[in-house]
Amino acid sequence: MNREDIKYLLKHEPYKIGHFVGFKDLTSLHNEWLKSFLYAKEDQTLLAHRGSYKTTCISLFLAIHTIIKPNEFVIFFRKTDTDVQEVLKQVAKILRTGVIQRIVQVIYGKDLIIEKDTANEVHTNLCTSTKGSSQIVGLGITTSITGKHADIVITDDICNIKDRKSKAERENTRTQYMELQNVLNRGGRFINCGTPWHKDDVISMMPNVKKYDCYSTGLITREKIEELRRSMTDSLFAANYELKHIADKDAMFKKPQFTSDISAIYNGMAHVDAAYGGEDSTAYTVFHQNGDEIIGFGKLWDKHADDCIEDIKRLHNHLRAGSISCEKNGDKGYFAEKLQKNGFSVKTYNENENKYIKISTYLRSNWNKIKWLEDTDPDYIDNILDYSEFADHDDAPDSAASLLRLMQNRRQYNPVKGGI
Incomplete structure (x- = not known):
């Protein structure tokens, strides 16, 4: 590689350096993460599912940053000192690889020498600053930070399952994170990475959040996603792979089943729970x-x-559904009339049953019979899994239970074939 090749590689395709040092599974998505870590000016928070290689990207960033900006100092925080050590060990290994040595030779005309490689520090001969600090310092989140300063502060998984289970742990982590603001040099920035565990954990304090769940990265097959879902509680799966918080204790609904056979739903019945503002959602079942x-x-x-009508129309045709039902209590039949004008065969009803009783009766009794299409909205499923009598949001379970009740109470149903 000549100087121009290396300049292009570092600026536009740093993930390929990962390929050269053995991280063959890094994709163009990781390339975007790396470029953001290396060249962004603002604070950032990257939330990504387990197994997304976010910590691998951090290790690669630390190594590359050390050689392209040798006089910028980084402090790297994880939950414990032991967690830090495994990452810094990997950083030192990357710096010793042939590709990094070659890059340094071309850029600086000399060999790269790692002058300090300990459990908590990495420092090379490229640094010419007189500050006396190591280029990379790694610390557990509870370590004293008195006197510490950095141009970049990185946090990686500083909250974990302990923060989910313990309010005291959450508050302690939040306090420690606030203390980190004193570490950052003027003009410096934060890079936060992790997984949310609780609605009040430290992630809720972090700026400029970007989320990458298991459905959006393309790194896990649908079959593997369902295998993972079956292997853990719904709340653990939601936290680790969907980056969401759902109820766990005494949950009414658990372990949803899925199928890829879309033809099995053809000629089914549909239901809409319409929302007209506020925090309610429109649910389609x-x-x-x-x-x-x-x-x-x-x-x-x-x-x-x-x-939502155009989206409902598209899905209704795609699923070849028949009639669509909705209640007329709240809006006096307004939405049913809108659906009819858009070509739907609409059935209306007056709702007079307690919502909790309806959901616990019809949806709960049929839960183990239901196989959801794999394209079902994860938010819809989580809305059901999070349901309790005192849940803040219940649009999905309400819609599902209402439709199951209609199906059960109708002795016959003659489907309208071909959708609307």
Whole structure:
């Protein structure tokens, strides 16, 4: 590699350095993460699912940053000192690889020498600053930071399952994170990485959040996602892979089942729980019963029901659903009329049953019979998994339970084939 090749590699394709040093699974997504870590000017927070190689990207960033900006100092925080040590050990290994040695030779015309390689510090001969600090210092989040200063502060998984279970742990981590503001030099920046564990954990304090859940990265197959879901509690799966918080203790609904057979839902019945503002969501549900098995699909929109009609129409046709039901109590039939004008075959009803009783009766009794299409909205499923009598949001379970009740109470149903 000549100087121009190296300049292009460092600026545009730093993930390929990862390939050269053995991280063959890094993708163009990781390239974007690395470029952001290396060249962004603002604080940032990257939340990514387990197994997304975010810590690998941090290790690679630390090594590359050490050679391209040798006089900028980094303090790297994890939950414990032991957690820090494994990352700094990896950074030192990367710096010793042939590709890094070659890059340094071309840029600086000399060999790279690691002058300090301990459990908590890495320092090279490229640094010409007289500050006396190591280029990289790694610390556990509870370590004293008196007198410490850095141009970049990195936090990686400083909250974990302990923060989910313990309010005291959450408060302690939040306090420690606030203390880190005193470490940053003027003009410096924060890079935060991690996984949220609780709605009040330290992640809620971090700026400029970008989330990458297991459905968006393409790093885990659908089959593997379902295998992981079956291997742990719903709340643990939601935290680790969907980057969400859902209830766990005494949950009414657990372990949803999925299927990829879209044809099994054709000619099913549909239901809409319409929202008209506030914090409510518009929920759309389709069910088709095949013997003792019910094939389901659900979608949530955090917007006014009127703004969902085109999406509902598209999904309704895609799933070849028949009639669509909605209650007329709250809006006196307004939304049913809107649906009819858009070509839907609409059934309306008056709701007079307690919502909790309806959900606990119809949805709970049928839960183990339902297989959800894999394209079902994860937010819709989580809305059900998070349900309790005192849940803040219940649009998805309400829609599902209402449709199951309609199906159960109708002796016959003649589906309208071909959608709307």
